[in-house]
Amino acid sequence: MQIVTPEFGLIFWQLVIFGIVLLLLRTFAWKPILSALNEREDSIENALRLASQAKLEMQALQAGNEKLLAEARLERDRILKEATDVSNKLIEQAKNKATEEGGRMINQAREAIQNEKNAALAEVKNTAAQLSIDIAERILRRELSDNAAQKELVNSYLKEVKLN
Template sequence: MLTNPSFGLLFWQLVIFLILLFLLTKFAWKPILSSLREREDSIEGALRMADQAKIEMQQLKAGNEKLLAEARLERDRILKEATEISNQLIETAKTKATEEGGRMIVQAREAIQNEKNAALAEVKNTAAKLSIDIAERILRRELTDQPAQQQLVDSYLKEVKLN
């Protein structure tokens, strides 16, 4: 009998199947399909968010690289400026040192010349004083002796006539 089912059995099996299908569709399929759709939507949303996060990460990475490149450029610029400033300071210091050295040399030369002039003046004054002292002693000695005085006056007169 099971190998040749009768029409009544087939009918009831069909009716039970349709009722079961109706009940499953009404109560089970809709919640199952809606939960599957929700799960599918959440997976798609998560994938979209992951793609968006990936894009944002790439943008952030590009932004970071750009900032890093700008920071390197700024660092290089600052180092270049610092080098230029230090070179300028060195040149200024060299120039000032050269000027100050030249000024000191000029002052030293002037001081040496002044000291030399002062020393020469002192030597001249000393020589003049010594000459006057010597002449005074000679004249005292000569003036004490009358014939020596006459001879001195005669020699001076001869020199004056010759000149």
């Protein structure tokens, strides 16, 4: 039963050993454990602070990206509109130029036709005049081969001519 009921000496030595162990633990183990816990707590706080900063930066970047996308879409729409306007202007200019060129060619063709027509009419008139002169010359030679016929022709022309 002695083992079950401790004596004063056993309790004393157990308290002395406990105090020594407590003193040793406090000196050699407690401070490093507390400093490790403090460092761990600081690193967790830093990590949380950095995570919140990163989250804010990501939100800012996402907002910036959305703004850039919106600006890019506006720029694309503006460029497409300008390209459409330029192409429409070029098409309109080409149409106008083609119309002007066609009108100019038609006018040149009309002038050429008119010139050819006038040249043909002049040639026909010249040919007709030449034929008329040739015919008149032949008729006059035949009819005016003698003097009596000549006198008769001159008298008939004189009768036709009325003097005022």
